[in-house]
Structure formats: C-alpha cells, structure tokens
Amino acid sequence: MKAFRKLCITITAVFVLLAAVLNVCLLRTDNSSGIYRVEVKRLTDEITQTGSYDLSQYPHLTGVFTGDDLYTSDEPYVIIDGNDTLYRVEYTTENNHHDLMIVNSVFGAIFLILMCVLLYIRQHIIVPFGRLNDVPQELAKGNLAVEIPEGKSRFFGKFTWGINLLRESIEDSRKRELSMQRDKKLLLLSLSHDIKTPLSAIKLNAKALEKGLYKEKDKQLAAAQSIGKRADEIEQFVSEITNAASEDFMTFEVTQxxxxxxxxxxxxxxxxxxxxxxxxxxxxxxxxxxxxxxxxxxxxxxxxxxxxxxxxxxxxxxxxxxxxxxxxxxxxxxxxxxxxxxxxxxxxxxxxxxxxxxxxxxxxxxxxxxxxxxxxxxxxxxxxxxxxxxxxxxxxxxxxxx
Known part of the structure; x- marks a missing residue:
C-alpha cells in the first residue's frame, strides 16, 4: 500500500511539473508575430508601389501614422519606410490564453482519468490483495482458522475461492493424517498385546524343553508343535503390521x-x-x-x-x-x-x-x-x-x- 501511495504522489508531481513547463512555454510563444509581420511587409510593398493603402485588407493592423505622431503611441507598433516616408504601423497581438485554456483542460482531463484509474486499482486490486496478504503465511504456520475475507472483486474472486479450497484441503489432510495415526497406533497396541500371549507360550515351552521337563517324546513333540503354532501366530501378526505400514497413505480425487x-x-x-x-x-x-x-x-x-x-x-x-x-x-x-x-x-x-x-x-x-x-x-x-x-x-x- 505504501509503494502504491508513493506511485500516486510521483505521478501527481510529474503531471504538475509538466503542466507548469507547458504553460511557461505557451506564455512565451507569440503565435501572431508571424502573421502581423507578413501583413506589415505587404503594406510596405503596397505603399511603395501605389503610394496609398487599404487598411481593411490587413486584419491584424490597427492604424498607420506619419508625421508628428510617428513615435507617440502606447500600442505595439513597427516603423516602415514607404516611398522615402516613415510610417508607424500599429498592430494587435493575439494572446495564447485560449490555446492555453484548451491545453490545460486536456491535460486536466487526462490527469483526472488517470487518478480515477489509480483509485479504481486501489479499491478493487490493492486493498483486496492487502486483506489477503497474511493468509498464506498463516496457513503455512498451520493456522487453518485464519479469516479469509470474502469479496465481490472479479479480480480476486477465483483467487479467494482457491485459497479457501487450499485451506479445506489442508484441513482434510490433517484430519486424515490424525485419523490414520490414531488407527495405526491402536492397531500396533492391539497387535503388540496379542503377540505377548503366543510369545509367552513359546518361552514356557522352550524353557521346559531346555530343562528336560518333558521326558516322553509325545510331550516333547507337543511342545515343539505348540512353539511352531505360536510362531505362526506371531508371523501372522507381523504380516498384519507390515500391511498396515504399507497401506496407501495418500488419497486422490479424480473428476473425469x-x-x-x-x-x-x-x-x-x-x-x-x-x-x-x-x-x-x-x-x-x-x-x-x-x-x-x-x-x-x-x-x-x-x-x-x-x-x-x-x-x-x-x-x-x-x-x-x-x-x-x-x-x-x-x-x-x-x-x-x-x-x-x-x-x-x-x-x-x-x-x-x-x-x-x-x-x-x-x-x-x-x-x-x-x-x-x-x-x-x-x-x-x-x-x-x-x-x-x-x-x-x-x-x-x-x-x-x-
């Protein structure tokens, strides 16, 4: 947000500077100087050739004087020489105020449009994005209860929806993981308890055989068979543990x-x-x-x-x-x-x-x-x-x- 504010201030400053430079340049430019000089040249030629003149043909010239009034005037003028006679030709200069107003109006309209665009960007992009700024960081920390602000912005509607889906997916994965860990822990506890019974029987029969408590071959054979049977039970339990450890730990959803x-x-x-x-x-x-x-x-x-x-x-x-x-x-x-x-x-x-x-x-x-x-x-x-x-x-x- 601070960077965007600095951008707006920079754009405003540049526009103001450009407007000031443009106004100064226009004020220093005399657009009519070329026109009245042309008319003065034509008037000089007419006086030289005919000895007279028709001032109505020169819209930018306001008067022609000679004699004692040659140098007494408060209006802008120029001195010409026609047939060895000096004439004071007064003229009007058109100012640039009209052009200046048009240029400033256009410049102001462009500036206003640009400000409206920046304001629109701020309201519909920068501000909504700012509200979502901390969401990924909170999700990464494991805070699945972080509030995700809803909005009607067409720029971030799909993004917000995707973030919500991501949060739900993380939450489901966490639930599945906890459930799986609980089930496997219960299974291991149950199997470890079940293994103790045949293991105890194996140890008792092994000690009896070791100490020669069974003298008859039938009892020795029965003890050996009991050990083998109990070992098969343990093998089955171990197989169940192996199967449980190798169960699919990832679930996938596919939409054809x-x-x-x-x-x-x-x-x-x-x-x-x-x-x-x-x-x-x-x-x-x-x-x-x-x-x-x-x-x-x-x-x-x-x-x-x-x-x-x-x-x-x-x-x-x-x-x-x-x-x-x-x-x-x-x-x-x-x-x-x-x-x-x-x-x-x-x-x-x-x-x-x-x-x-x-x-x-x-x-x-x-x-x-x-x-x-x-x-x-x-x-x-x-x-x-x-x-x-x-x-x-x-x-x-x-x-x-x-």
Missing part, C-alpha cells in the same frame, strides 16, 4: 471429463518452455494430432509436470522431449530425457512409494512423483510405464481417447 490434448500441452509449454530455455535445456514438443482425451485435465497436467520435473532433476540437462502415438483407442504421451543413469533392473520398483533409484543419491526428493503418477493414471482408467532407450529415460502415459 473430456479435454483437448492441445489445451494440456499449451499449459505445459507455457510453464516450462522459458524456464528450460534459460537453463540451456532443449524442450521439444513433437508434432501431434489434436484429439479429445477422457481424463481429469488438471490431474493429467499434474502427471506431466511430475515427469518433466523428474527429467529436469535426473537428466543431463541437454534435452527433454514430448512425443505422441495412438494405440488401441489410447493416446500415448512419452516424456523423454537424455542422460539416463538408472539401471534397467530398477525399473520395476520406480513406481513404488518412497522408492528412489541409485541415481538419486545427490538429488533431493521423496520418491513419490512416479508413485503419484501411477495412482492418478489408474484412477483415470489409464496406465503409465517406463523404459530406457538409447541411454534416454522414457516414461509413457497411456490416456484413453474420448
């Missing part, structure tokens, strides 16, 4: 619709073309036949963004290319980057959550990008797969055609 391939690629090109050009990476989108895809447009764009981000991270920075093909009613979109250092034997694991390849040692990440792509493509009825071709890493999205 129909979208042109060109609109998706336009977003991707707008986001990455200039960025990659600055870093010296060749970003190419091969020729394609535009078609209508059956998918969630935002989610498909998210998948492509994940693949391109991976290509930026793990490629050698020389080239990232998008190519296209059609197979069995599906559009195949392949993101290819040069400089692949991933081993081919690792390909089956790269779509698992939190899995990071051997080439990711010096690159920051959490191993979720390809996992998210696979989940989203599955929810959209598509598929994703990866392969290594000629030392290039290629990931292909299989999207159904509408």
């Amino acid at each position: 619709s129909e979208v042109f391939l060109s609109s998706i690629l336009a977003k991707i090109n707008a986001r990455y073309a200039s960025q990659l050009a600055l870093s010296g990476t060749e970003f190419a989108i091969e020729n394609y036949d535009d078609c209508i895809l059956s998918c969630d447009a935002d989610r498909l764009a998210e998948c492509l963004q994940n693949l391109i981000e991976n290509a930026i991270k793990y490629g050698d920075g020389r080239q990232i290319k998008l190519s296209f093909d059609k197979v069995d009613g599906c559009e195949l979109i392949t993101v290819r980057n040069t400089g692949c250092t991933l081993e081919e034997k690792e390909l089956p694991q790269i779509f698992e959550s939190f899995h990071r390849g051997s080439n990711a040692a010096k690159v920051q990440g959490n191993g979720l990008g390809l996992f998210i792509c696979k989940r989203l493509m599955s929810l959209m009825g598509g598929e994703v797969y990866a392969e290594i071709r000629e030392k290039c890493f290629c990931v292909t999205l299989v999207v159904k055609l509408a």
Whole structure:
C-alpha cells in the first residue's frame, strides 16, 4: 500500500511539473508575430508601389501614422519606410490564453482519468490483495482458522475461492493424517498385546524343553508343535503390521471429463518452455494430432509436470522431449530425457512409494512423483510405464481417447 501511495504522489508531481513547463512555454510563444509581420511587409510593398493603402485588407493592423505622431503611441507598433516616408504601423497581438485554456483542460482531463484509474486499482486490486496478504503465511504456520475475507472483486474472486479450497484441503489432510495415526497406533497396541500371549507360550515351552521337563517324546513333540503354532501366530501378526505400514497413505480425487490434448500441452509449454530455455535445456514438443482425451485435465497436467520435473532433476540437462502415438483407442504421451543413469533392473520398483533409484543419491526428493503418477493414471482408467532407450529415460502415459 505504501509503494502504491508513493506511485500516486510521483505521478501527481510529474503531471504538475509538466503542466507548469507547458504553460511557461505557451506564455512565451507569440503565435501572431508571424502573421502581423507578413501583413506589415505587404503594406510596405503596397505603399511603395501605389503610394496609398487599404487598411481593411490587413486584419491584424490597427492604424498607420506619419508625421508628428510617428513615435507617440502606447500600442505595439513597427516603423516602415514607404516611398522615402516613415510610417508607424500599429498592430494587435493575439494572446495564447485560449490555446492555453484548451491545453490545460486536456491535460486536466487526462490527469483526472488517470487518478480515477489509480483509485479504481486501489479499491478493487490493492486493498483486496492487502486483506489477503497474511493468509498464506498463516496457513503455512498451520493456522487453518485464519479469516479469509470474502469479496465481490472479479479480480480476486477465483483467487479467494482457491485459497479457501487450499485451506479445506489442508484441513482434510490433517484430519486424515490424525485419523490414520490414531488407527495405526491402536492397531500396533492391539497387535503388540496379542503377540505377548503366543510369545509367552513359546518361552514356557522352550524353557521346559531346555530343562528336560518333558521326558516322553509325545510331550516333547507337543511342545515343539505348540512353539511352531505360536510362531505362526506371531508371523501372522507381523504380516498384519507390515500391511498396515504399507497401506496407501495418500488419497486422490479424480473428476473425469473430456479435454483437448492441445489445451494440456499449451499449459505445459507455457510453464516450462522459458524456464528450460534459460537453463540451456532443449524442450521439444513433437508434432501431434489434436484429439479429445477422457481424463481429469488438471490431474493429467499434474502427471506431466511430475515427469518433466523428474527429467529436469535426473537428466543431463541437454534435452527433454514430448512425443505422441495412438494405440488401441489410447493416446500415448512419452516424456523423454537424455542422460539416463538408472539401471534397467530398477525399473520395476520406480513406481513404488518412497522408492528412489541409485541415481538419486545427490538429488533431493521423496520418491513419490512416479508413485503419484501411477495412482492418478489408474484412477483415470489409464496406465503409465517406463523404459530406457538409447541411454534416454522414457516414461509413457497411456490416456484413453474420448
């Protein structure tokens, strides 16, 4: 707000200075000087040639005098010589007040319009944005109860709506996380309690066998079988713990619709073309036949963004290319980057959550990008797969055609 106020003051000062300079220049300019001088020249020629003159032909000349009145006048005049006789020719000078008024009126109108535009910007953009200034910071701190002011501004309506959606999404994620943590804690407590019973039985039977309390082979066999049975129970509990730990921890919402391939690629090109050009990476989108895809447009764009981000991270920075093909009613979109250092034997694991390849040692990440792509493509009825071709890493999205 302070910067905008300074801008308004600067613009006002510049306009006032320009108006002052323009007025001074206009006041110093005599627009009629050229006209009356021309008429005086014509009058001199007429007197020289005819010895007389007709003053009505010279609208800017008010009088011609000679003799004793030659130099006595309070009006502006000029002395001419016609037929060896000196004449005093009086004239009128048109002032610039009319032009000055017009120029100042135009200048004032422009200034007024500019002030109205700045006021409109202040009321409909600067002030509403100022109210939203602290919202992202509060959300980052975890304050989900921060007030998001509602407004009818057409400039920030969608932005406010998006911030509200973001807050709701964060709140839902937090609730799911707390619920998941509570459920898993209860599960672990329950399983740990259940494990104690067979574990105690195993320890008792093991001690009995160790001390030779069972002399008969039948009892020894029964004790050994009991140990094996209890061990199977513990193994089952451990399996449940493992399954609980590997449960899906992320939920996704997909809204199927129909979208042109060109609109998706336009977003991707707008986001990455200039960025990659600055870093010296060749970003190419091969020729394609535009078609209508059956998918969630935002989610498909998210998948492509994940693949391109991976290509930026793990490629050698020389080239990232998008190519296209059609197979069995599906559009195949392949993101290819040069400089692949991933081993081919690792390909089956790269779509698992939190899995990071051997080439990711010096690159920051959490191993979720390809996992998210696979989940989203599955929810959209598509598929994703990866392969290594000629030392290039290629990931292909299989999207159904509408």
